[in-house]
Amino acid sequence: MPVDEIKPTRSGLLIVRRRMALAERIHRLLKMKLDGMMLELVRLTDQAARERKELEEKYAHAREMAAVATMMEGATGVLLAALSVEAVPTYTTGHKNVFGVHLPDLEPVMVKKTLIQRGYGILGTSSVIDDAADAYEDLISAIIASAELEGGITRLLDDIERTRRRVNALEFKVIPELTDLRRLIEYQRDEMERQDAVRLRRIKKIKAKRRW
């Protein structure tokens, strides 16, 4: 029943009181969820910053390894080794639940490989190719870990924004409106009570006059 249609009656008052209790409970819970999500966000942000820094270091290392590999084996040698890759590195997607928010959970698949799994012949390549492959595998793992964290932060931020809007709506609109309505109904009911009392006194007086 919309707020406007609630009549200033006892049942109306009960409805408003019930709704207010519910709104206050939701407000309290959402506020707790918001605080929890903020703590999780801070934790994730710290972790993401660390991961990003690590990612940058791994990127620089991978570039250096690629440079050394290209110097020693030539672009031809490196590309031939790259051509040998038989299992393309990928990831599986899942989700984990944090305060009701679905955060992405990415699992690397065939990213870290053994020397045998890489597909190139050991006798046709040198250890510099292994180093470059290792460095790029580490980089891909770091990219996946970073993407998972940053994706989680984006989702969490969206949800924090939505929850904050709900908390604000409850705090500054729904609860004040219900408080006002309750007060109005109580005033109106008091007024009606007073009118009834006056009316009864008046009728009593008229009856007493007629009796004389």
Next chain:
Amino acid sequence: MTLPGLIAPSCVYACTRFRVRRTKLLSREDYRRIMQMSIPGVVAHLGRQEDYRDIINLAASFSGARLVEEAVNRSLARSFRHAMMIARGDMHTLAGEYLTRWDITNVMAILRGTVFDVPRQQVRDLLVPAGELDTTLLDHLLGLTTCGEALEALQDWRLYPVLEEYYRICGERGVFARIENELYMNYYAGLLGLVASGCSGCRELIAYLRFEIDITNMKNLLRLRCGEEACDITTIDQTMIPGGRIPIDLFRRLYSTGTEEEFTSTFLQTDIAPVLARAVRELRQDPGFSSEDAAELVWQRWHQHLRPVHEIEMAITRTRLRELEALSRRHPFSVLTMIAYLERKRYEVANLRAIARGKAFGLPPGRIWQYIVL
């Protein structure tokens, strides 16, 4: 016909040609000058050299370090084909056998490109026709659509028997690595077999090749050890090249050793330790570095599951190449002269490529210099 004990005139002629060609290769001073240049400077400098003159024509299609790499690869292919033309008789056969390593690379690139559906032009750019398989055959192979067709077209190749075994399973996961490893094993077996048949300088060449096999096996053992999952004995058997001075059993023993004493004592039994010690002495300018220190260094890498240090690998290559040159000077009219030239040319190309790539990546000259083989 040449009388026993006499050197054939064709051999003298070929060796003289190789020695002349050797003198035309870049010197230490040339490298020092090139190191001071920018990439366009290197291109202009190479354009003035006889061997790299067509770099100017390639400039329309490539640029930067890629241009240098393309030009040096073409120069390598041209020089090696020219070397095949100069060499006659047994020397020609040996040159063909020796250059098969380039054919292996080309064939593997084509097979992989065919199976993984890589654009033909991309594969063509990776080929260096420095072996016996000429450009016409390689182009024909590139035009084929299935692995089976490519294998059939290679029936006349000297390593075809290896490919034949994999005809049915060509393209399956892990097969290419196995084929590649077997091709290299057969390459070394063929080369050792040919050299063992006897020729001037062959005894020394066998020793050089056997040491190359030992070094390759040791490096690969460290690589296998470094892998995340420990490899089993089967993998060691599949990746160790037979024919070296060090028996495969010793590598197996090394792989299973757990203590430093056991490892270093086994390692000191090999010929690698003194060469490694000499290479590190030169690299670090440390005259006190002994074979025991070398064994200790390898143990540290082994124990920590680390791969060989690239700079030390390069230093060993330098030492080996210097020994080969000394041998070729001692036997001037032998196959050693040809092999020394081919090896020098190979490393000249590698040096120029390293300089161009190093400069393109912005590495300091000191760092690039460590990868130069002189």
